[in-house]
Amino acid sequence: MKRHYRIAPGAPQPLTDAEIAAHRDGKRLMFNYHRALHRMHRRPLYRDPKSFLALLLIVLLAYLLSESAQKKREEHPIPDPTGQQP
Amino acid sequence: MTKAGDDDALVRAAQADPRRFGILYERYFNDVFRFLHRRARHREITADLTQQTFLKAMLALPRYQPRGLPFRAWLYRIALNEIRMYWRRRSEVTVDLHALEVMPLAEEIGLDGREEDLAGLARALSRLNDAQSRLIELRYFDGLPFAEVAQVIGIGEDAAKMRTHRVLATLRQYLVPHK
Numbered sequence: 001m002k003r004h005y006r007i008a009p010g011a012p013q014p015l016t017d018a019e020i021a022a023h024r025d026g027k028r029l030m031f032n033y034h035r036a037l038h039r040m041h042r043r044p045l046y047r048d049p050k051s052f053l054a055l056l057l058i059v060l061l062a063y064l065l066s067e068s069a070q071k072k073r074e075e076h077p078i079p080d081p082t083g084q085q086p
Numbered sequence: 087m088t089k090a091g092d093d094d095a096l097v098r099a100a101q102a103d104p105r106r107f108g109i110l111y112e113r114y115f116n117d118v119f120r121f122l123h124r125r126a127r128h129r130e131i132t133a134d135l136t137q138q139t140f141l142k143a144m145l146a147l148p149r150y151q152p153r154g155l156p157f158r159a160w161l162y163r164i165a166l167n168e169i170r171m172y173w174r175r176r177s178e179v180t181v182d183l184h185a186l187e188v189m190p191l192a193e194e195i196g197l198d199g200r201e202e203d204l205a206g207l208a209r210a211l212s213r214l215n216d217a218q219s220r221l222i223e224l225r226y227f228d229g230l231p232f233a234e235v236a237q238v239i240g241i242g243e244d245a246a247k248m249r250t251h252r253v254l255a256t257l258r259q260y261l262v263p264h265k
Contacts, residue, residue, distance in 0.1 A: 003216070005181050010184055025137070
């Protein structure tokens with residue numbers, strides 16, 4: 001990254017320890033740490049046996065429903081509203 | 087016990103129990119805050135970047151191997167990555183410095199700190215590439231010893247010395263027409 005430097009005369013406004021201390025928050029750090037740790041170690045759904053079975057069941061159900069709907073359409077085709085024969 | 091040795095003991099304690107990280111947080115918060123504030127120049131942004139630096143340090147702590155070097159240098163390395171992420175969408179970054187901050191560098195390259203000298207120095211610094219700027223900032227604006235500069239950048243101490251001297255030579259070269 002290209003830097004463009006500017007040098008102003010004099011000394012910088014020093015940050016006092018008290019001003020910095022106002023931003024120190026160990027409790028927030030620990031809270032964020034535990035939250036991040038929880039996210040890092042959370043197992044994805046497909047790796048949890050119970051969730052995996054539930055997912056499999058949902059996929060199977062969706063497949064069976066679509067198959068049965070397809071079969072129904074083939075047995076009872078929807079008539080063409082114009083009445084024209086193919 | 088030296089500070090680095092003391093750091094190692096504290097790091098091992100924090101690796102065993104993350105709640106012990108609080109001591110390192112208290113010890114280095116001000117240093118990391120000032121380090122980031124020199125670059126970001128905005129208190130609220132600096133506060134966020136500092137929290138993020140310590141959070142990343144805590145999460146990476148199990149992989150940290152104490153080698154007798156100051157823990158601070160490792161934190162600075164993480165902090166540099168944070169500031170780089172903060173700057174990532176900009177093609178150019180403006181760094182505001184004060185005359186007093188650049189005096190160690192000005193003296194090193196033989197300038198006496200007059201206004202025109204500092205203007206020339208700012209122009210010369212602006213011609214450096216990212217790696218060269220980083221070296222100069224760590225060594226002269228943050229005032230780190232070469233061992234820590236090397237650890238922050240991830241090179242050997244001798245290489246850090248050699249590269250810094252090369253950058254100083256480049257700066258002197260850039261300054262020749264302005265002398």
